[in-house]
Amino acid sequence: MQRSLKFVKHLPALGVEPTVVTVDPERGAYPVLDESLLAEVPAGVRVLRTDTSEPFGSYKKLTRREQIPYGGFANESKTSLTQRLFKFVRGNFFLPDPRRGWNRHALRAVAKLLAQGEQFDAVLTSSPPHSTQLIGLELKKRYGLRWVADMRDPWTDIYYQQELHQTAPARWLDARYERQVLExxxxxxxxxxxxxxxxxxxxKKLEPSKFHVIPNGYDESDFRQPSTPPTDxxxxxxxxTISETYHVQELLRAVAACAQRHPAVPLRLRFVGKVSEGVRQQVAAAGLAGRTEFLPFVPHQESVGYLLRSTALLMAIPDVPNNLGILPGKIFEYLAARKPIICVGPAGSDADEILRQCGAGQAFPYLDYTAMLAYxxxxxxxxxxxxxxxxxxSAHTRYSRRALTEQLVKLL
Structure with a gap:
């Protein structure tokens, strides 16, 4: 959401007039909502909000859960038999994902625009959910529109794919959709x-020349407030969001050991957002409950404020297959906050490379307690x-949202 929003925010000033087709928030279902970000949509940008057909209302009724699952089930670390059944149904009967019910509504909205004589130079579809890419595929087939497929995460290689328990036919169909989009x-x-x-x-049909890397970034306007690290x-x-998949146990153990070695230093941890019960238990097991503050999800600007009121920042990359390319969007906002960054994740990853290039920190392998403690x-x-x-x-400035949108404009 942040990536698409920030592109839309900066495109008009760079000579591109965007029209946004999205879901009416009254009709869609989301794990969290941040209404404050609506203020960042430029006044002149047309936003068309459509109906959708998604199964999440039924999911909430049948599981008796107030919150729908995140894409990677990060908010469902311990699942019941019923929830595992729902994962199987999702992975085998809702392909590429349950959001596909929106596609016909989005296609209808675009068809109406074109029937009214509107002309567009390109269409950009951003995912996940990867079902959104099938909208671009259909628009390409129907109208021959120039199509930019923005893939924020892998598709069939995404880290939670194994949790979906896909059968061979489902894996084949999912891979076929992915291949069609890329080709x-x-x-x-x-x-x-x-x-x-x-x-x-x-x-084998793919040409490397049409693949481009535009990382996520940070918006300079979000960091106008001053940095005020605590003095106490x-x-x-x-x-x-953080769950057991991120394997921060050794880091927590290192924090506890560091606190014991330096009793005169008030060492504190703070988690802002969704923290799984398993991670909370890991914090307590490390003896850090009295040193740790847990805060719920907050609006984006408030979240930035917490970054700027910190001494150092913690991020973690999930310990899953193909995680060398996982670049959490927060890494760029962390860089913009200009704090030392402790990253738990694979050495040599794309995140590790960026941290080292910017002189902001490094990635510590999940079990490297000694290196974590030394740092x-x-x-x-x-x-x-x-x-x-x-x-x-100022090495981080290359990742400003405006600079990254300039790269997008060149491709458009």
Missing amino acids: HADVVLTTSPDTRRLLLGKS ALLITHTG LESLVAQWQTNLNLDLPG
């Missing part, structure tokens, strides 16, 4: 080099002489 799109965008590599391997604690903040102790030593560990330099 027919005029331009394919990915957010990381490793995702580009994965997608290029899906068909060395505070490490994580924002967003934490270096932060403690610095903090004891300077309470503000904000980083110098």
